[in-house]
Amino acid sequence: MDTNREAPPFLQLRDATVVRAGKPILEVGSFSLAEGESVALLGPNGSGKSTFVKLVTREVLPLHRDEPPVRFQGNPRAMLSQVKACVGVVSSSMQDQIAVHLRAVDVVAGGLYGSLGVPARAQDADGARERALASMSLIGIAGLAERDIMTLSTGQARRVLIARALVHDPRMLVFDEPCTGLDPEGMYYVRSSMRSLARAGKGIVLVTHYPEDIIPEIDRVVLLKDGRIHADGTKRELITDEVMSELFEVPLRVRREAASASAMGPLSGVDSTSGQGVSRGEDAREEYFSLVSAYELLYTI
Numbered sequence: 574m575d576t577n578r579e580a581p582p583f584l585q586l587r588d589a590t591v592v593r594a595g596k597p598i599l600e601v602g603s604f605s606l607a608e609g610e611s612v613a614l615l616g617p618n619g620s621g622k623s624t625f626v627k628l629v630t631r632e633v634l635p636l637h638r639d640e641p642p643v644r645f646q647g648n649p650r651a652m653l654s655q656v657k658a659c660v661g662v663v664s665s666s667m668q669d670q671i672a673v674h675l676r677a678v679d680v681v682a683g684g685l686y687g688s689l690g691v692p693a694r695a696q697d698a699d700g701a702r703e704r705a706l707a708s709m710s711l712i713g714i715a716g717l718a719e720r721d722i723m724t725l726s727t728g729q730a731r732r733v734l735i736a737r738a739l740v741h742d743p744r745m746l747v748f749d750e751p752c753t754g755l756d757p758e759g760m761y762y763v764r765s766s767m768r769s770l771a772r773a774g775k776g777i778v779l780v781t782h783y784p785e786d787i788i789p790e791i792d793r794v795v796l797l798k799d800g801r802i803h804a805d806g807t808k809r810e811l812i813t814d815e816v817m818s819e820l821f822e823v824p825l826r827v828r829r830e831a832a833s834a835s836a837m838g839p840l841s842g843v844d845s846t847s848g849q850g851v852s853r854g855e856d857a858r859e860e861y862f863s864l865v866s867a868y869e870l871l872y873t874i
């Protein structure tokens with residue numbers, strides 16, 4: 574028996590086409606993502622990023638081919654339940670649906686049941702809340718557990734949704750424009766959470782319009798344009814003045830900048846809601862520096 578056989582890619586797309594209103598809105602020739610690998614999907618409005626992600630989460634299906642265009646962990650006919658068990662999704666649009674008074678810990682625990690909170694007749698509701706608390710601790714928001722979700726700031730609520738996406742311990746997390754609508758503090762904490770998770774070995778698929786969302790732990794970038802993969806490479810290769818200007822079709826300049834030591838702020842993995850467990854070492858200092866050493870897009874005038 575061949576014991577050296579490599580594990581199949583976590584995700585593989587081959588000649589995958591999505592059609593809407595009689596027109597192809599996404600055509601992917603070839604794309605593969607290894608287990609635990611992270612990637613950022615970057616592109617202008619309407620370039621096909623959300624459709625790409627929905628192809629991954631099976632919310633949309635590609636045109637039928639004899640050779641199935643999407644393989645999930647090598648399986649050409651993965652069930653939705655298999656995909657849901659392995660993938661957690663964080664999207665800013667879900668936040669709009671939360672309009673009920675629930676404790677944050679119950680919103681997180683609800684992720685285990687696919688419901689907004691813990692169902693009244695749920696089995697092992699206490700166990701679910703324990704897992705929810707562990708998930709909140711992992712991204713430093715255990716201090717929000719008892720808060721009414723409706724009283725949280727947009728940034729705090731966004732992090733509650735990250736904990737919810739994590740609660741069933743998926744291997745991969747999809748962040749669909751996770752910083753939309755957040756102020757700089759909210760962005761900082763959401764990016765810190767992504768960093769903690771990438772460091773904990775989770776694969777991250779980040780969908781964004783902005784290179785500064787791409788945390789240092791993600792090096793691979795796929796550029797989408799007009800429903801196709803425009804380029805697939807490293808940040809260094811692709812986040813350049815020339816490539817960004819071509820992608821967004823406006824003159825753009827990329828700037829990379831290091832932060833000053835005085836700008837050092839709270840750390841990922843620390844309970845930022847209670848201030849407990851803070852320990853600032855050299856590693857933490859570096860972590861903060863690299864977080865703000867983000868790529869920026871500037872218009873050239």
Ligand SMILES: Nc1ncnc2c1ncn2[C@@H]1O[C@H](COP(=O)(O)OP(=O)(O)OP(=O)(O)O)[C@@H](O)[C@H]1O
Nearest residue numbers: 593594598616617618619620621622623624625782
């Ligand atoms: N149901 C639909 N019917 C017709 N066209 C659609 C449908 N859904 C999406 N499209 C079109 O497909 C293209 C890709 O849409 P998609 O939402 O994937 O882009 P996106 O890159 O995520 O955009 P944004 O950055 O604005 O969220 C767009 O031109 C969109 O108008």
